[in-house]
Amino acid sequence: MKQTKLEFxxxxxxxxxxxxxxxxxxxxxxxxxxxxxxxxxxxxxSSVSGLNTGSSVLVAGVPVGRVEAIRVEPSEYTAIVSFRVMSDLRLPTDSMASIKTTGLIGDKYVALSPGADETFLKAGERITMTESSVDIESLIGKMAFGSVSEETEKAPPP
Known part of the structure; x- marks a missing residue:
């Protein structure tokens, strides 16, 4: 009996x-x-470099949703990011979506900046004001190699 109780x-x-x-x-x-x-x-x-499915969606630094899908719009060569946000978060129609990075080389996320409009976005609608991600690697490459190429252009021929 004790063994059964112990096993339970x-x-x-x-x-x-x-x-x-x-x-x-x-x-x-x-x-x-x-x-x-x-x-x-x-x-x-125009660019979602580094953003992935499952990335966070934040408002004022607080997580309010997740990226569900990223696809290419073939006719305009742009990226469409689909995401879900909490239903109690009502975003004005003039809200802005930006792709930001946590830290210098951290994960990318979608930052939502609510606007001031009196009407609110409904499910399935598109945020029209956006700011694409900045590719840190290409900026560093331009700075490093851009300054080298400028110096070689200034150098007199041998």
């Missing part, structure tokens, strides 16, 4: 431990156990 208690302890690990995995991964109440929006960017 160990089983309960193991199940509680697994449930805690599953909960922490979902929460630390930025997910939601119940799916949460969200709505979809999209934005068009």
């Amino acid at each position: 208690l160990v089983g309960v302890f193991v199940l509680l431990g697994l449930a805690a690990i599953a909960y922490l995995t979902v929460k630390l991964g930025g997910g939601s156990l119940l799916g949460g109440d969200t709505y979809a929006l999209e934005a068009r960017f």
Whole structure:
């Protein structure tokens, strides 16, 4: 009888431990156990370099959603980013979407800057004011190699 009780208690302890690990995995991964109440929006960017599906969407530095999909608009050679935000977040129609970087070479995310319009974006609508990502590598390359090429142009021929 004691052996059965001990096995039962160990089983309960193991199940509680697994449930805690599953909960922490979902929460630390930025997910939601119940799916949460969200709505979809999209934005068009000329460049989304470094942005990935699953990247965060932030307002004032606070996570409010996730990037769901990134696709190319073939007719205009632009990127369309589809993302979901919390349903209690009402964004004015003149809001702006920017692609930012955490730190100097950190992860990319979509930063939303709410506008002041009286009307609000509805599910599935597109944010029209956008600011594309800055490619740090190309900027550093231009600075490094641009200054070298300028100096070689100034040098007199041998």
